[in-house]
Amino acid sequence: MNTRNDSYRARKTIYTTLLWIILGGLVIAQLFPLLWVASYSLQKSGDLFGPELFKLPKEPQWQNYLRAWKDGKIPAYLLNTLKIVIPSVTGATLLSFGLAYACTRMEWKMKPLAWFFVTIGLTIPIHTTLLPNFIWYRFFGLIDTHLGLIISYIAFSLSFNTIVFSGLLAGIPKSMEESAFIDGAGYGRILSQIIAPMAATGFATVGVQTFLNHWNEFIMANTYLASEIKRTLPFSIIRFQGEYSSDYAVQFACMTLVALPPLVLYFIFNRWILAGVTAGAVKG
Amino acid sequence: MKSLFHNKTTIALLVIPPLTVMFFAIAAPLLVSLYFSFMKWSGFGTIKFIGLENFRELILQDGTFWRSLLNVSILILVTVFIQNPVAFLIAAALTKLPEKASRLLRTIYFVPATLSLVVVTKLWVNIFNPTYGILNKLIHALGFQDFTVAWLSDPRTALGSVIWIMIWQGFGWALLFYYSGLVTVPAELEEAAQIDGASRWQTFIHIIIPYLFPVIQSVIVIDVISSFKQMEMIYLSTEGGPGNYTQFIAVYLYQKAFKYSEYGYGNAISVLFVVIAVMITIIIQKIFTTWSNQEE
Numbered sequence: 188m189n190t191r192n193d194s195y196r197a198r199k200t201i202y203t204t205l206l207w208i209i210l211g212g213l214v215i216a217q218l219f220p221l222l223w224v225a226s227y228s229l230q231k232s233g234d235l236f237g238p239e240l241f242k243l244p245k246e247p248q249w250q251n252y253l254r255a256w257k258d259g260k261i262p263a264y265l266l267n268t269l270k271i272v273i274p275s276v277t278g279a280t281l282l283s284f285g286l287a288y289a290c291t292r293m294e295w296k297m298k299p300l301a302w303f304f305v306t307i308g309l310t311i312p313i314h315t316t317l318l319p320n321f322i323w324y325r326f327f328g329l330i331d332t333h334l335g336l337i338i339s340y341i342a343f344s345l346s347f348n349t350i351v352f353s354g355l356l357a358g359i360p361k362s363m364e365e366s367a368f369i370d371g372a373g374y375g376r377i378l379s380q381i382i383a384p385m386a387a388t389g390f391a392t393v394g395v396q397t398f399l400n401h402w403n404e405f406i407m408a409n410t411y412l413a414s415e416i417k418r419t420l421p422f423s424i425i426r427f428q429g430e431y432s433s434d435y436a437v438q439f440a441c442m443t444l445v446a447l448p449p450l451v452l453y454f455i456f457n458r459w460i461l462a463g464v465t466a467g468a469v470k471g
Numbered sequence: 472m473k474s475l476f477h478n479k480t481t482i483a484l485l486v487i488p489p490l491t492v493m494f495f496a497i498a499a500p501l502l503v504s505l506y507f508s509f510m511k512w513s514g515f516g517t518i519k520f521i522g523l524e525n526f527r528e529l530i531l532q533d534g535t536f537w538r539s540l541l542n543v544s545i546l547i548l549v550t551v552f553i554q555n556p557v558a559f560l561i562a563a564a565l566t567k568l569p570e571k572a573s574r575l576l577r578t579i580y581f582v583p584a585t586l587s588l589v590v591v592t593k594l595w596v597n598i599f600n601p602t603y604g605i606l607n608k609l610i611h612a613l614g615f616q617d618f619t620v621a622w623l624s625d626p627r628t629a630l631g632s633v634i635w636i637m638i639w640q641g642f643g644w645a646l647l648f649y650y651s652g653l654v655t656v657p658a659e660l661e662e663a664a665q666i667d668g669a670s671r672w673q674t675f676i677h678i679i680i681p682y683l684f685p686v687i688q689s690v691i692v693i694d695v696i697s698s699f700k701q702m703e704m705i706y707l708s709t710e711g712g713p714g715n716y717t718q719f720i721a722v723y724l725y726q727k728a729f730k731y732s733e734y735g736y737g738n739a740i741s742v743l744f745v746v747i748a749v750m751i752t753i754i755i756q757k758i759f760t761t762w763s764n765q766e767e
Contacts (some may be wrong), residue, residue, distance in 0.1 A: 190751065205677075206564055211559065214579050215473040217642070220594055221582070223605060233605045240612060282492065285485035293476045301486060310752045311497055312700045314721035315741040318728040319500035319507065342496030345489050364475060374481045403587030406703050410729070421589040435597070447591045457578050 220445075226250070228439035235435050248436065255441035258434075260424035267333065268420040274402045276336045276402065279344035279397045280390060287352030288378060292361070308346035315337075317410045319407050324411065331413045339411075340401045348393045354388040356382065391459035420445055501745060508739040516730045525739035536740070539711075540716040540747075546634055546698045551691055554638045558645035559687075563675065565646075566653050577650060583644035592707040595636045599623050623709050629716045636704055641697070645690060650688035653679070680726075688759045695755060699748045720744055 227235055228251055229244035255261065289295070290302055311355075316339070323329065331334030359382065369378050383390070405421045412418050423445055427438035473493060511519045512645070529536050561580075565573045583591065598604050599622035607619040622632045656679055664674045680687075702721035711718035711726065726743060727738030 210561070210576060210605065214576070215585055216639070217580055220598055223598070224594055232525060236607070238611075240605055240608050278492075280491040286489040289482050289485040292534045293478075293482050294475070295479075295482050295486075301490060304490065304498075307749065308493055310696055310749050311501070311745060312702075312721060312726060312748055314502040314700070314702050315504065316497060317725065317736065318737050318741055319503035320496075321728075322507070323500045323503045326738055332754065338492060342492045345493055347691065349489070361476070368475050387742050399585055403589070405589050406706070406725075424589050424593055435603070438593070439597075442590050442593055445587050448586070449585050450582070453582070454578070457581065 191424050213305065225280050225440045225443050226295060227439075228436060228443050230360060230434040230436055232342050239390060251436045251440040252444065254344060254434070254437045255423075255444055258437065259426055259441040259444070261420070261423050261441070263416065264418055264420045264423050267417060271333050271340070271419065272398065275340040275344075275392060275401050276397045278337070278341045279348055279401075280393050282341065282350050283345050283348035283388070283393065284383070284386070285378070287349045287356055289358045290349065291353045292359075292364070292382075293464075308343075309350070313343055313407060317407070320411070330411055331417065332411075333417065335411050336407060339407050340404065344397050348397065351393055352386060352389045355386045359385055391456065395452065395456045395459055398451055399450065402449055488602075501741075504741045504745075506738075506739045507735055508742045510735040510738075512734045514734050518735075521735070525736050527735070528715060529739055529743060534721070535718055535723055538715045539595060539720040542630060542719055543698050543701070545630065546637065546701065547695055549634055549638065549692045550641065554642060554685075554689065555645055555649075555694070558642060559649045562646050562649035562653055563679070568760050577647070580646050581643035582649075583640045584704055586640070587706060588593065588640075588703040592704045592763050593641050595632075595639075596623065596708050599632055622763065624713050626716050627712050629709055630711055633709060633717050633767070637701060641694075648686060648690045649683075649694075652683045656682055684763060688763075690757055692752060693761075695751060696748065699744075699751070717726065721745075 201352070223241060226241065226243055229247040230242070230247070231248060234242065247411070286301075290298060290305070320335075324330045324335050329338070355409065363381055364377050372381070374394070403421065404419070408419045410420070423441050427434065427441060439471050509519075509520060509522060511521045511524070514537050565576060568576070586594075598606055600623040601607055604622070606622060610619050612615075621626050622628050630666060646732070660678055660682065661674055662677045663671065665671075669677070700721065701719050702725070705717055705722045706725065709717045711722050721744070724737055725739040727733045
C-alpha cells in the first residue's frame with residue numbers, strides 16, 4: 188500500500204515538474220523577445236552584434252529614447268493618433284450599444300436583416316475595401332483625412348462590439364424598462380441610466396478592445412494618409428526603415444515607446460478584456 | 472406597455488446611424504469594387520469594360536493567387552491542429568492552478584496579443600535577422616556554425632517563420648477563449664464522471680471536450696476568418712517573397728493595386744476574396760451545426 192502511494196506521489200511530482208517546465212517555457216517564449224528589444228534599446232547599436240545571446244545594459248543609453256522621440260516624430264504622430272482614436276472609440280462604443288439594444292430588446296420588422304449585416308460584417312476583410320475606397324473616399328474628399336479613417340475604424344468595429352453588447356443585454360429582464368417607463372422616464376434616461384450601468388462590463392471590454400485595435404491600426408492609415416504630417420503612431424517605427432535603418436538601438440527604443448501605452452492599459456484593464464471574451468466566445 | 476419596445480422613432484435613431492456607417496465604409500466600397508472588377512483600368516486614363524476576363528485570368532491562369540490561397544490553408548491547418556490543441560491543454564492546466572498563479576500566467580501569455588502588428592513584425596524581423604538576430608546566435612552558440620539561416624529570405628524557412636510570428640501573437644487569444652470556456656464547465660459534471668470511475672484523461676476527452684464543443688467551434692471560425700485577414704505581417708516583413716513563397720491573398724491584392732496599378736484586376740481579387748471569406752465561414756458553420764445535430 189505504502190509503495191503504491193509512493194510511486195503515485197513520485198509520478199505526481201514528475202507531472203507537476205513537467206507542467207511547470209512547459210508553463211515556464213511558454214512564459215519565456217512570450218516575454219523574452221520583448222525583453223530582448225527593451226534591453227538593447229538601452230545599449231549602443233553595435234552591442235547587438237556581440238556574440239552573447241542576451242546582455243543587460245551596463246551604461247544605459249537613455250539618449251536612444253530621446254532620439255526615438257525626435258527622429259520618430261512621436262509627439263506629432265501621438266497627437267494624430269489621439270485625434271483619431273478618441274472620436275473613433277467613442278463612436279464605435281456608443282453606436283454599437285444602441286444597435287445592440289435595438290437588436291436585442293426592441294421589436295421591428297427589419298431586425299433579422301440588420302442582424303445579418305452585423306454578422307456578415309465580421310467576416311469582411313478590411314483589405315477588400317482599401318482599393319475601392321481609394322475611388323469612393325476620394326469622391327467625398329475623405330482620402331488623406333483623419334475623418335476618413337475615423338469612419339472606417341468605426342465601421343469595422345461595429346460588428347464585433349454589437350455582438351458583445353447583445354450577449355450582455357439579452358439577459359436583462361424587460362421589467363427593468365417597464366417600471367422605469369411607468370415612472371415617467373424617456374428612452375434617453377432608460378438607456379443611459381438604467382441599461383448602460385447594467386452593461387458596464389460591456390463598455391469596459393468594448394472600449395479597451397476598440398482602443399487597442401484603433402491605436403495599433405496600420406494598413407488603413409498607410410493606404411489613406413498620404414501626407415507625412417497626418418500619420419499615426421505606428422509610422423514612428425516605419426521611419427527607421429529608411430534613412431535611420433542602421434540605428435537599431437534607436438529603432439528598438441521607438442518600438443518600446445509605441446508598445447508601452449497599450450501594455451499599460453492592458454495591465455490595468457486585463458480583467459475586463461477577459462470578461463468580454465467570455466461573453467463573446469461562449470455565446471458566440 | 473407593448474409600445475415601449477415598438478417605438479419607431481427610437482428604433483430608427485438607434486439603428487440608422489450605425490448601419491449607415493457600415494454601409495458607407497464597407498458595403499458601398501464593395502459595390503464599387505464589384506463594378507471595377509469588370510473593367511481594365513490602370514487608375515487613370517480609359518476604363519474599358521472587359522466582362523469576366525479578370526476573373527477568368529485570376530482563376531484559370533494566376534498561379535500566385537492559388538499559391539496565396541494555399542498559404543492561407545497551411546496557416547489555418549497549423550492554427551487549428553497545432554496552436555489550438557496546445558492552447559486548449561495549457562488553458563486546462565491553468566484551471567487546475569491556484570487562482571493567483573493562474574491569473575499571472577494568463578496575463579503574461581496574453582501580452583503579445585496586445586501589441587501592434589507593426590511592433591510585433593519589426594520585433595521578429597530583428598530576431599530573424601541573419602547577422603545580429605538572436606536565433607542565429609543561438610544556433611552558433613550550440614555549435615552548429617554551418618546551419619545559420621536567413622530565416623525570412625530562404626524559401627525553405629520563410630513561410631514557417633512568418634506563420635510562427637502569427638501563431639505567436641495569436642496564442643494569447645486562443646488561450647483566453649479556451650480558458651473562459653473551461654471555467655464554465657460545471658464541477659458536478661467532472662465529479663460525476665470521476666465517481667463513475669473515469670480517469671482524468673477520460674473525463675477530459677469524453678466530458679469536457681464535448682461540453683466545450685460550441686466554444687471550440689467559435690474559436691475555429693474566428694481562426695479561419697483571421698487567417699484570411701492576415702496581411703500586415705507579411706507586408707512589413709517578406710512582402711510575399713522570396714518568389715511567392717509567403718504570398719497571402721490580401722498582400723497580393725495590395726501589390727496588384729498599389730504597386731502595379733492594376734485597378735481592375737485588384738478589384739477582381741477583392742471581390743473574389745470577399746466571396747471566399749464569406750462562403751468559407753458559412754460552410755464551416757453549416758458543418759458544425761450538422762455535427763452538433765447528429766450528436767443529439
